[in-house]
Amino acid sequence: MTIHRLSVYTRCLLQLEEDGVKTISSQEMADRFNLNSAQVRKDLAYFGEFGVRGIGYYVAGLKAELQRILGLDRQWPVVLIGFGNLGSALFHYKGFGRQGFRIAAIVDDDPGKVAREVESVPVVASRDLAREVRARGIQIAIVAVPADAAQPVTDQLVGAGIRAILNFAPARLKVPREVRLQNVDLSIELETLSFYLAQGSR
């Protein structure tokens, strides 16, 4: 099962919980959230222990188990590298906090930004990156700098002991095998749309 689907199911279960739903069958979940029902049935079968024959799954129990698997049963302090337009947008992005990701430090070398705080989060220069990462026990970094600045700062992050990097810079970063790198390519999402439009126009 892809990790991505676990995240999607977790969101569905959170929504169901908010709506006061206690149990749900895989078929109902597929219908309600417009998912592939065969896939949902197969995926959730892994979590049979949270199911009740003829009824479905306990929403609260299944949600808690998926959150545990995804590491969302704890808080993750995150360092944000780059505080330009994209960095600011990510800092204010509500979705991170909701899942337990908390931006604990911001790194930017712009003299107009360094040494101040944004909503109580310190902005430090890259020479202080390692110190902040260690002092705050940070394992995850978000890279939101221009392409040409991305590899040098990534090398610094690796040196500081960062174990996972979410990269928004349009650059192919090199990291050692033990560091997890996830690249976000926003244009891929647009291509899904152009695919459908192109199919429709043929």
Add this chain to the structure above:
Amino acid sequence: MTIHRLSVYTRCLLQLEEDGVKTISSQEMADRFNLNSAQVRKDLAYFGEFGVRGIGYYVAGLKAELQRILGLDRQWPVVLIGFGNLGSALFHYKGFGRQGFRIAAIVDDDPGKVAREVESVPVVASRDLAREVRARGIQIAIVAVPADAAQPVTDQLVGAGIRAILNFAPARLKVPREVRLQNVDLSIELETLSFYLAQGSR
């Protein structure tokens, strides 16, 4: 095959073309881009006509075919809704233009932003949205407004004839069946990382 994987292969082939590679086997492609080789072999088998037995695939031919399928063999004018931090970041995001997506109009109701141009792209108020969309033949919209503003502007987009929406707002939007909606949830990418970190710490 998922559309997402078509996008990934297209990027690999573009890179190979830049590097002057003329033909490649599925195994080489998997090795070089760190992909699942069984998956690559299976996926590319659909495009057998671009293959040469014992050699692999013609990079240029296969790339052009994937681009055609993804609708990337043309220009897509796009309307960007919202010009705050995220909207600005998306406007300056280089990846869109490279794939043929061109932001042709920006919609924002902030009086300080309306009626000016950003790099020759007009910023208009939402009351002029429909006019711009029709005049420019725009079919795709990117929604980058706060959650509470997302549904009203989406209704306007649908009314203006928009056929596909990429939504960054943390809101569950309702659109008619014939309009394609793609939601971007940036925290899902972070969860892939926390999943691996959580596994490692058990």
